[in-house]
Amino acid sequence: MRSITTERHPDVDSPFELITLGTAAGPAIRGTEDGIASALRVEDTFYMIDFGLGATRAVHEAGLRGKNFRAGFVTHLHSDHVVELPAFLLWNWGAPVDGFTAPIEILGPGQDPTHPRGSSLSGTAAMVEHTLAAYSYDADIRATDEARPVLREMVKAREIEVPAPGSTEIFTVYQDELVKVTAVLVKHPPIFPALAFRFDTAYGSVTFSGDTAECEALANLARDTDILVHEAVNLDFFKRGNFSPAFLDHQRLSHTSAEGAGRIATLAGARSLVLSHFAGVSTPEEWKSAAASTYTGDITVATSGRRFAVGRAPATVEALV
Ligand SMILES: [Zn+2]
């Protein structure tokens, strides 16, 4: 459930902020939390990591506007991570909504080369292209009727080149003057690729697990990071329910318990752990105590709209003057 903190606008005292816009796994609605999506604000610019159900409203309520959006990063193509990408683009485009009026980028996985029908299934570029085609009537009308920029010229999709399956290599996917984004392949079978992202800035770093089983490559990516945002599954919740063996196997082989998230945070030497992307139901206390059994650092059970100031203050230069 969104808390009152979502009414706050970006805190100018904190140049680098993580906002957990939504924290629920899916496609399922098992509570009041919005679907998985996070934003990173670096100074006046913000970046998105996944676009789960509710992301568009959550972005707005967090005080973020499309005119300050630069790039979105998709961890993998399960629908709970991308379902609101079309709405996010359409609701943040053009001056009438304080939206983007210069090109923005959407980066995500390409087609799955390990899937027998992968070459006929959409990667990120096709997903964006199909979105632009599906809403082409609206996009054309608003470009002329409301003097918005041509949507197709504003939205640039880029598929991330990834190493071969099983690789633990850390690779760079994006860089501008504010952030450097690196990634590793994580373990989310049968999905390929599934990515974890690390964002390094002048103010500190945040690492996102994406969806994964316990993964040592992720711990390497997250080495000494300020915040590790890690998924968590409650397998007991699913075992108690009326779920098929195949569904239970997916949860067991492709996701991480809160204890496992704590183990990865410990292995990484992460300065703090934020649990998000909750699969199955537990109380916040249960999620936290499970992670605390394997990690002694600071742990937060994320909620939709929660804000985290990240890393060190940029006061060093002024302090020396
Ligand atoms: Zn997911």
Ligand SMILES: [Zn+2]
């Ligand atoms: Zn997934």
